[in-house]
Amino acid sequence: MPTESTVSTYLLQRLKELGVNHLFGVPGDYVLDFLDQVIESPLAWVGTCNELNAGYAADGYARLNGLGGAVVTYGVGGFSILNAVAGAFAEMVPLVLISGAPPTGRRKAGALVHHLVADYNRQLEIFQKVTVDAALLDNPETAPALIDRLLATCISRKLPVYLELPADMARAACLPPSAPLLPAARSSAPDSLKACADAAAALLNRAVNPAILAGIEVSRFGLGPALLQLVEQAELPFATMLSSKSVLPELHPQFIGLYQGGWSRPAVQQQIESADCLLSLGAWMTDLDTGIFSIHIDPQRVIEVGRDAVRIGDRQYPDILPGDLIRELVPRLRPRSYLELHPGEPRAACGAFVPDTATALTAARMYEAIHGFLDDSMILLAEPGDAFCAAPEFTIEEAERFIVQSFYSSIGYCTPAALGARLARPGRRPVVMTGDGAFQMTAQEVSTLVRLQIPAVVLVINNDGYLVERMLHEDGPYNDIRMWRYAALPELFNAGSGGLGIRVTTEGELHAALQTAAAAPDKLVLIEMCVQKLDCSAGLRRLGATMRKG
Structure with a gap:
């Protein structure tokens, strides 16, 4: 670990530890000292044409990398990227936004500096509404702990966070990291997990035509490989939704298709809605994922797995993480054969496109x-x-x-x-x-x-x-x-x-x-x-x- 650190280098080291190799953004005077240290760091700076685009780029990066970061200046930069951060919050994307800010002395004096909107707290307060945590790094003694708290929360909750860095704090000396940042490991309540796994496995094993509906949170929490193991162990057919499309390979023989309620292909809708036990994992019943709420699924036949609780029929099982439940289900489920249970209408592969050369494009x-x-x-x-x-x-x-x-x-x-x-x-x-x-x-x-x-x-x-x-x-x-x-x-x-x-x-x-x-x-x-x-x-x-x- 380095013997000396600044608030900026501390933050950059933590981001690097967590797998962030690129930062997207637009320069501005309140953030230039921070950007100088970005250039000197192992992270690559990716300048974009405007702040909104930087936010979208960081969002796309985070969806595949597990964490993304964007850097903007105060006011004009912060409010430009706001829409992208709101989108990341709505869609559970772990994005770190770093905004420069006026120096702490100007802030204390209440000076009317450029880019200011109404008062010095306004930008922080607005971002508190569209992030899971937000902090002002105005003290080098407390900044390391705040950085660690926000980054750990971003990783564990899969939601954006906001760090506001006054210009004079960028090079302020602080204690260096004493150990790698390890986000607190969350675990399920053992008794609740066992009871839930036993109940869910019993229902799935008794079912004649069970199915899995893999939702967006399977992607967000990186549960695709574990779920694929469950699918292949138990030979259970699965469907995805628009928001979770491609969370599992669509060439898999157990892939039913994409479920969107009444908008689904008839065979997909029939197999999901007639399943006598539906294991629904992290699915959001949004308008576009449900064909404008045109679903006909009996909740009494659903094992509804959320991000920290499970509902089976009328019973709730609290303090259960979906990854833990998947792992507990794998050894409990009876193996089936593909002949016994499979998609009712396997998806046809796409054939080669043969153009009618002179025909107008439709x-x-x-x-x-x-x-x-x-x-x-x-x-x-x-x-x-x-x-x-x-x-x-x-x-x-x-x-x-x-x-x-x-x-x-x-x-x-x-x-x-x-x-x-x-x-x-x-x-x-x-x-x-x-x-x-x-x-x-x-x-x-x-x-x-x-x-x-x-x-x-x-x-x-x-x-x-x-x-x-x-x-x-x-x-x-x-x-x-x-x-x-x-x-x-x-x-x-x-x-x-x-x-x-x-x-x-x-x-x-x-x-x-x-x-x-x-x-x-x-x-x-x-x-x-x-x-x-x-x-x-x-x-x-x-x-x-x-x-x-x-």
Whole structure:
């Protein structure tokens, strides 16, 4: 351990210990002393075009890395990134936000400094509403303990935290770490765990057609491998939801499909809703995960596993962690054979896309071509809108190859998140599937992808405006946007030989463009896919029809 430390180096060392290798953000005068020490540290600085994009990038990074971090200046930077932090809070993403702040002397004097909003406590108070913990590091004697508390909470609760660092505290001397930071190990109450595992195993073993519904918290708490072991030990069929898609490999013979209530494929809906025992793990019954609440599941037949408690029928079992329950269930469940219990309708593999070369591109054929293009080396990021309505029909063969913000649903998320995804998984190629309206929100981050030589494939669906809003409500001029020459953006951002843009209007042109992208794995490729104004996936048409019913 080092013999000397500053508040900044202490924080940076702790982040490195916890696996953070990159920090995303935008410089500003209140945070420059901290950034100087970031540059001198083992962590890489990733400057983004604005603070909101930094937050989205850190969110994408955290989903795959287990922890992400962003750095902004006070006021203008903090409030710019607020939406991204709110999204991380809503979707249980462990993100550390570090904001510079005016020096402590100015704060004590109540000076009217630039970037100040109302008073010196306002930014901290606002972030307290969208984080699990927040602290002002205004004392080098107490800063180490506060840093350790917030980081441990972020890791254990899988929620964002906020650290406000006054400019004069960045180089303030403090005690160095005395030992590695080990977040407190949580464990289940032994008696409650045993009783719950016995009861759950008895129900599952007696059931004739049990099933598993793997929800978002399986992903957030890294329980995929343990759950896969349970699936294979007991030969239990499983389904996922939009928010948890790809938490387990979708080529697995026991994968039923994606469950969205009445929006599901009929065979998927029938097998989940008719299961005589449904093991529901970390599932959130949100509007989009349930087909706007069109589920018909008898709660008396559900083993509902939450993040710290389990409900079986009318009985609650407190103080139980889902990972502990999974481990206790594995030896208790009787092995079955695949012939005895399996998906009612195995998911068909995606065939090769055969274009009708001169035919104008339609949404249905566009998605069919994209589906055929994807492979295990890629991570698909599906933007809120038509993209994430179409994505349920894609087969994502291996685990952790899909990112979606389906609950908070902030359009513009995916392009910056691709930056974080690639840095968290250097061997995976990010593929962004986004509408033109969403893309215009954060398009400038293509510049950062180019600068860092990240070979993303950016698929921009050019349907001339906010299609999802057109389908949810009677159309109006508020859904119109300026038509951009999207395919020209790589050249605009000086991509040179490191990137190219392609505009396509026919099936043949899209097929050729995707082949070009596949043949250039080291380049950024932006494909502008032009379809008719109201042409969309079956999933979006279904969403629109459901929402209009109220």
